[in-house]
Amino acid sequence: MTRFFRLLIGLPVLASGILIGLYGLLALLYRDEGGGSTYVTLFGHQMNARFVGATALLVALAVIFVSVWFMRRRSSRLAKPS
Secondary structure (H helix, E strand, O other): OHHHHHHHHHHHHHHHHHHHHHHHHHHHHOOOOOOOOOEEEEOOEEEEHHHHHHHHHHHHHHHHHHHHHHHHOOOOOOOOOO
């Protein structure tokens, strides 16, 4: 039963990490037609797209790692004593 709840929580978190990573890739790969620096609006502020993309990829990597760790974690009462 606890495995079901871990999956119920972990899968949406994993999907969120994947979406954040896709946004980061889009921000890194997007090039404006002007040829200069590209900026994105984030929380009402214009920021460099490469910085936002790299930050989003780092956050996505952390979220994906935590969600996979959370889903694969075993219950302490089921672990074998050494």
